[in-house]
Amino acid sequence: MTGDPSLLFDDFFLRPELLRAIDQLGLEAPNAAQREAIPPALEGRDVLLGAETGSGKTLAFLIPLAQRLLETPPEAGRIGAVVLAPTRELVMQIDKVFRRLAEGSGLSSARVTGGIRHKSQLEWLAxxxxxxxxxxxxxxxxxxxxxxxxxxxxxxxxxxxxxxFELGLREAVEGILSAAPADRQLLLYSATAADSRCGHFAAYWLKDPVILTLDSPRSLPETIEQSVLFADTREHKLALLQHLLRVEKGRKLVFVNTREHLAWLAGALSANGLKVLVLHGELRQPERDLCLREFHAGSRSILLATDVAARGLHIDDVKAIINWDMPRKGDLYVHRAGRTGRDGKPGWVFNLVEAHDLRYLERIQRYLRMRLPVASIDGLEPRHRLPVSRRKKRKTDKEKPKAASKPKQRLRDRKNKGKPKGPLGRKGKTDEAATEKLKPLRNPWKKSS
Known part of the structure; x- marks a missing residue:
């Protein structure tokens, strides 16, 4: 039943208030992740779900969670469910979706993250x-x-x-699980559930889980078009970026690897008349919130970000992802690219590559098991031919040169056993002075005959 593409939300026998909220969200039918994950979660089973970024995992756990809270509400004044997420931005996004889903049901939620006044959080919990x-x-x-x-x-x-787990939060997660009831339900959702750390964690904490892997974590939706634009220098790369930002309509998300690169790039674009927003891990929470609100509202359509924005943030209608710096790992590339092309809408990923980025491009292409198409912009074509990155082939045993055979040396041949000691026993020429000393001395007291 779960794999039936004709399945509707009505077929899950959800509460009427949830169905009304889902309808107001504009959702007609569950997608693949929701079709597979919602039924076992509604049955109270533990679930381990791995699905590509942008596959609708948030509603896949919030719908059964809300249904369970409505069917078996917790004791008056007590917390009935907990959702953990790695970043403040993702917490805010999940909370926003839950509030829309729970509208009219009487359910409420509270956010608990760093960067927010302690007093405010206690007021929400109260x-x-x-x-x-x-x-x-x-x-x-x-x-x-x-x-x-x-x-x-x-x-x-x-x-x-x-x-x-990558951020080193497993110990904190396990401390929280230890404070929950022993018969609790645990739903573990991830873009890469096949990760060994997830597997080890699930083997210990999940009870007879339903394991679902819908898509390879190495894949991207077919609606996303990817391309590579080669650049000769940083100035050439900046010219390519400015052209893309001016020509491409809609929201653009530009990724850089470090805050230093982010500060330089923001200054360079602003100096050329482009209004940009910046998002990185050192921003205070009010500044982060303001940045995301402006980007969501569309008052500014260019967001420069480090990888703090690569996970979990759902920003509607991001038209293009531009990698100013190539990510160092293939899975990070997939998470960046997953910010566009959501819900079946078209999206574009542009990779700006200099010579020193070639090794990362090769690594990403091996991860994706595909070659990314190369594109160029009229008037901004690269002038120099970039070196081709080739992996060194390992020599097989047949190709390895054989070491020249050395004559066998026996230990007894290297010993001086049985040879007289002293100068006469030495190899080579004898020392004449030493030989002279060995001649018998004449007795001066003996009369000569």
């Missing part, structure tokens, strides 16, 4: 929400201080679990 959406570190602090309690939470969700 309103007795049914759901907490949190980053692991801050929630663990509140639990340790006795400022909140999840002893009645029957459902826990780990979103972008592989990212949490």
């Amino acid at each position: 309103k007795k929400p049914e759901l907490i959406v949190a980053t692991p570190g801050r929630l663990l602090e509140l639990l340790a201080a006795g400022e909140t309690d999840i002893g009645a939470a029957r459902t826990l969700v780990l979103d972008e679990a592989d990212r949490m």
